[in-house]
Amino acid sequence: MGQHTRRALIRAGAVASAAALYPAPASAAAPASCPPPLGPVSVRPGDPRYADLVRRGNRRFVGTPDEVRVVGSTGQVVEAVRDAVRQGWRLAVRGGGHCFEGFVDDPAVRLVIDLSGLTGVYRDPARSAFAVEAGATLGEVYRRLYLGWGVTLPGGSCPGVGIGGHAAGGGYGRLSRLHGLVADHLYAVEVVVVDQAGTARAVVATREPGDPHRDLWWAHTGGGGGTFGVVTRYWFRSLPRPPARVLTFTVTWPWEGLDEPGFHRLAANFGAWCARHSTPGAPENRLYSELILSRRTLGGHTLVGQVAGGDERLFDAHLAALGAGVGVTPSVTRETLPWLAATLGSESDDGKGWRLKVKSGFQRGPLTGRQIAAAYHHLTRTDYDAPAGSLSLNTYGGAVNAVPPTATASAQRDATMLLFYLAGWTDPAEDDRHLAWIREFYAGMYAEEGGVPPAGAYINYPDVDLAGGSTPWPDVYFGPNAARLRRVKARWDPRNVFHHALSVPSEG
Known part of the structure; x- marks a missing residue:
């Protein structure tokens, strides 16, 4: 919301390359040795945590999944998707929990992948970009980027919105007239996808012209969430100083x-x-x-x-x-x-x-x-x-x-x-x-x-x-880009594992 x-x-009731202008402090880059991530945590009906995890957005919609899987790493997301495909379960993904429609809290959804453990925000020297994990809320993204490096994303003004869906839908906010959409600063995205054989894997797609996965990056610059796979991480460049x-x-x-x-x-x-x-x-x-x-x-x-x-x-x-x-x-x-x-x-x-x-x-x-x-x-x-x-x-x-x-x-x-x-x-x-x-x-x-x-x-x-x-x-919603988004959908989600009422339909 x-x-x-x-x-x-x-x-x-002024924009410039993040790598060139904002070098990371020695203590601010992703640590070489990290504590174990949160999760995976399996929450089922009867667990006292269940009621909160299935009712986080619009009060018109309350989910009834068999399981909510709270995850804290890309590997855990891959395993959760594999389990859903293996069981034949409809799945959905929750980041900030602010969807206006019942895409996550759909009665047909049997597994909800909750990204509450994926909240990292750090400078990634290997990609000369800022990495933002998909479970982070906008408020925490703004706080960490600004206090750590003096930069920001030109995103929305509700601190509780999750970056995962916000960026995938374009991302508009109070600084966008000065600095464009959030998606205009997206360099790369990590997505857990499922191929025709039903195999789940993580793919990193960048905006580099020679990247064979570039179409998957492009689809996440305004194609909306819940369509192509599970976003686990974004990388942003050219971040402005607020x-x-x-x-x-x-x-x-x-x-x-x-x-x-x-x-x-x-x-x-x-x-x-x-x-x-x-x-x-x-x-x-x-x-x-x-x-x-x-x-x-x-x-x-x-x-x-x-x-x-x-x-x-x-x-x-x-x-x-x-x-x-x-x-x-x-x-x-x-x-x-x-x-x-x-x-x-x-x-x-x-x-x-x-x-x-x-x-x-x-x-x-x-x-x-x-x-x-x-x-x-x-x-x-x-x-x-x-x-x-x-x-x-x-x-x-x-x-x-x-x-x-x-x-x-x-x-x-x-x-x-x-x-x-x-x-x-x-x-x-x-x-x-x-x-x-x-x-x-x-x-x-x-x-x-x-x-x-x-x-x-x-x-x-x-x-x-x-x-x-x-x-x-x-x-x-997509104007002249609708046909291309259908082709991306057909390539990266041929089994239509990731779908809801307004997910991009496959070509044809």
Whole structure:
């Protein structure tokens, strides 16, 4: 679950080679002699640890596997996959536990491989890169990279998200307008795969042009998790130094006194600002913000974000542009903090106590008048109430859009905004009502485009509803890269061992 979920639910309740610029301290490289890894630990029903291991994400989904295997090494992952193939068990992999859909907690899954023991972050001199094991959370990755070497990944802002799925889906965050996606810094990936004979083995794939495994590396730069094998480790190069300090801000425009034209102006102003200031290299790429348009019951619409380097003039200009003609006076708080303190934050609600449904859509340019009218209608409907219901408009582009759409599997390289739709509730008896609302909202936003965003959607915000639409869902998430991802799937997972509702289908 990302920054958008956390903040919405809380309201309701210079780049250079890492090897060249950041040599590892003598004590910071992977030690030559390590203690034994955690695991393997087999947890089955009846074990007091079982309940926690099968309920770590969206409360709508609770798993019932025969076993959860907690692993701490690549070799243990290979053995776990071999056991699943030998038993004919459906398997799934859990890193941070933040999946919005029930891919891991599917009743058909018999073995869950939990990567809680794979949390290492270190400089790997042999590959001139930083190694990050797939069970590490973003918070720990940021902490260790920064304190050890003064660098970071431009990833998401929820510290509890696992790097394993985040990087494989592209990985977008508050520094991405300055430094691109997490996947744009991926040099190599270690993956446990299964061949046609049913043999499990670990493969390292790099971005080197002559690497015969390069297609497997490419698939993990935006093809999503749970499709090609079990990622056990990533290697990253060209990691940026984060700013020493950031200006963080929260702005709220109250619903009280805000009429429909004012709502239209606020949403239109945000989209227009993004369209003007999302080209690679623009000074405004130092600013990241998200405008959370909420239902009336939540009191107002909130802008949150940060300015790298703490330039208050950039924030003031952003605020003035968004508030022009809105007709209500917002409340504003701002604070300048060291980067790591602002990144790790103090917010603890990451959405795990909620029943959730989310959707996403990339946007090229501002929202249309029809889209804003649809948003206003669904956020002010009197026949529906929800503890949390919102549409977040998020700044995008910048350095993300400097990369060609086929260079990585992350194809959306011309968007200026990323839209995030959220419904959150707690009562299982109300599932149908809340699901209906967000589905109607989404359909209304794209009524003239066949019900799907023409600029595509973000695979790290998976939405199984797209699998039942008239547009093939791989085209929505992967655009021109869908066919190539199918070929990679056919090569590296010919038996379809690794699959879920939105895993890449095989060629043909």
